Amino acid sequence: MKTIVITGGTDGIGKGLGLHYLGRGERVIVVGSNPDKGRRFMEEAQAIGSGERAAYIQADLSLVAENRRVVAEIAQSHPVVDALVLAARFYRSTRHETAEGIEHNFALFYLSRYLFSHGLADRLEAGERPVILNLAGPGGDLSAMNWEDLQFTRDYRPDRIMSQCGKLSDLAGVGFTAAHPGTRIRYVLAHPGLTATGFAGDYNEADAALVAGMRDRGQPVDAAVGMLRRHLDNPDPEPLSAYMQHTKIDVDGAPFDPAAARRLANITQTVLFGSGQPA
Numbered sequence: 652m653k654t655i656v657i658t659g660g661t662d663g664i665g666k667g668l669g670l671h672y673l674g675r676g677e678r679v680i681v682v683g684s685n686p687d688k689g690r691r692f693m694e695e696a697q698a699i700g701s702g703e704r705a706a707y708i709q710a711d712l713s714l715v716a717e718n719r720r721v722v723a724e725i726a727q728s729h730p731v732v733d734a735l736v737l738a739a740r741f742y743r744s745t746r747h748e749t750a751e752g753i754e755h756n757f758a759l760f761y762l763s764r765y766l767f768s769h770g771l772a773d774r775l776e777a778g779e780r781p782v783i784l785n786l787a788g789p790g791g792d793l794s795a796m797n798w799e800d801l802q803f804t805r806d807y808r809p810d811r812i813m814s815q816c817g818k819l820s821d822l823a824g825v826g827f828t829a830a831h832p833g834t835r836i837r838y839v840l841a842h843p844g845l846t847a848t849g850f851a852g853d854y855n856e857a858d859a860a861l862v863a864g865m866r867d868r869g870q871p872v873d874a875a876v877g878m879l880r881r882h883l884d885n886p887d888p889e890p891l892s893a894y895m896q897h898t899k900i901d902v903d904g905a906p907f908d909p910a911a912a913r914r915l916a917n918i919t920q921t922v923l924f925g926s927g928q929p930a
C-alpha cells in the first residue's frame with residue numbers, strides 16, 4: 652500500500668486525488684486549515700469504505716512553524732512516503748502578512764512547498780517509486796520574479812503574484828533536484844488546466860466575479876485527476892519534468908535557470924533561518 656501526502660487535500664484537485672487514491676486502496680494523508688473541510692473529507696472517505704486508510708491533519712500551512720510541526724508528525728509516524736502532492740493555495744486580492752511576518756502567498760504557495768519537499772525527502776527516498784507533484788503553472792518567463800521585493804511590500808498586484816508563484820515553483824523544482832543529487836525522487840511540475848474547484852480565497856468584488864466565471868468554465872475535478880494521476884503512477888524518468896496540461900515543457904530552458912534557483916534558495920535560507928543554514 653502506498654502512502655500519499657496531499658497539502659491542500661481537503662478541497663478541489665487535491666481532494667479529488669485523495670479520494671481517487673483511497674478508492675484504489677492506498678493510504679492518504681490530507682492537510683488543510685479548515686476543520687469542516689477536513690471532517691467532510693473523512694466522511695467521504697468513510698462513505699467509500701476507506702476511512703481507516705484516510706487521515707486529516709489540521710494546519711495553517713501559511714505558518715512556517717505549522718509546516719515544521721506537520722512534517723515532523725508525518726515523518727515520525729510514516730517511515731515511507733511514496734508521493735507528495737503540493738496543492739494548497741489561497742488567493743488574496745489584498746496583501747496580507749502572516750503572524751510570522753511573511754507575505755501570505757510567499758508563505759503558503761512557496762515556503763510550505765519548500766518545507767514539505769525537503770522535510771519529507773528522506774521518507775520519500777524510502778519509497779519504491781517516489782514522486783513530488785507540485786501543482787502550479789510551469790514554464791513562465793523569469794521576468795515574473797520580483798527579485799528586489801519577492802514579498803511585494805510595494806505595488807501588490809494579484810496577477811503579478813500569481814505569475815511569480817508559478818516561477819517560485821519552477822525554481823523550487825530546480826533547487827530540489829540540485830540539493831538532492833542522485834535522488835530517486837521524481838519532481839513533477841504540472842498545470843492541470845482550468846478546473847472548477849473551491850478557489851479558496853479572500854476576493855474583492857472584481858476578483859470574485861472573475862473567479863465565478865472561471866468556476867463556470869473550468870473542467871470537472873475528475874478530468875484534472877484523470878490527467879494528473881499518470882505523474883503519480885508512472886512519473887517520467889528524469890529527476891525534474893514539467894507539464895502544461897498534456898504538453899511537456901523543456902526544463903533545460905531559460906525559465907528553469909539553475910543560477911536563478913540558487914539565488915532563490917539563498918533567499919529562502921535567509922527567510923527561514925536568517926542565514927545560510929540547511930533546511
Ligand SMILES: NC(=O)c1ccc[n+]([C@@H]2O[C@H](COP(=O)([O-])OP(=O)(O)OC[C@H]3O[C@@H](n4cnc5c(N)ncnc54)[C@H](OP(=O)(O)O)[C@@H]3O)[C@@H](O)[C@H]2O)c1
Pocket residue numbers: 658659660661662663664665682683684685686688689710711712713737738739740741759786787788842843844845846847848849850851852869
Ligand atoms: N483550479 C484551477 O483551475 C487550477 C489551475 C492551475 C493550477 N492549479 C493549482 O492546483 C492546486 C489546487 O488548486 P485547487 O483549485 O484545487 O484549489 P482549491 O479548491 O482552492 O483548494 C485549495 C486547498 O488549499 C487548502 N488551503 C488553503 N489555505 C490553506 C492554509 N493556510 N493552510 C493549509 N491549507 C490551505 C484548502 O483547504 P482549507 O480551506 O481547509 O485550508 C484546500 O484544501 C493549486 O496549487 C493551484 O495553484 C489549479
